Amino acid sequence: MPAKKNGQAWEEAKKRCRLNNIEIQMAKELGMTPKVLIRNIPAPNQQWKAPVKVWIRELYEEKFDKDLTETPILLKKLANSVKKKETPIFSDSWIDEEDLPF
Known part of the structure; x- marks a missing residue:
């Protein structure tokens, strides 16, 4: 019975806390309980406080010395365009002043 209650x-x-399974696993590895997570949800007047998911990730990175940051999407797209030898996302063409609408 206690296992079912703990799962709930x-x-x-x-x-x-709007967490995913990976963040729940990180919290468990950090030794946190569900009560601790819920208690650390920032109130509207606590704008200095990070959301629980950010807080968990920061603590996990610090404790286990792992970098969890992802490559930004734009950089991934740029890298893929270079691999495929496509035209890059950024253009080198200049707009002359006479081409401007005003």
């Missing part, structure tokens, strides 16, 4: 608590924390 994790589901509630996942929903209220």
